[in-house]
Amino acid sequence: MIFIELDELEYRIDQLRRELIQIVKTTGLNSRETIYCSRKLDQLITIYQKSSYNKIAICC
Template identity: 85%
Template structure:
């Protein structure tokens, strides 16, 4: 089901955000690790936004 997938993505986004803050605190904002984690988070947020947009459009019809 789509809602379960969105919940899972949202959970992973929150976990990755926490991880990003920890990594940035330890290694600095410009470290490779921080940038890599930030890019993964960006990708996941994009997937979430696209999925949310599709769901809203499906519910309108």
């Protein structure tokens, strides 16, 4: 398992979101590239949400 800081994860999510927007503009919503990038973004967001939840749960 790879551990990264939440700040780094937020940065990577933001960059991938911007990339996804550009891909959609050039290839459309249903292209393979769009779907692939969207899935990667979903995975990062899920990791972020789980990490944020665990950090809050540990602190309280």
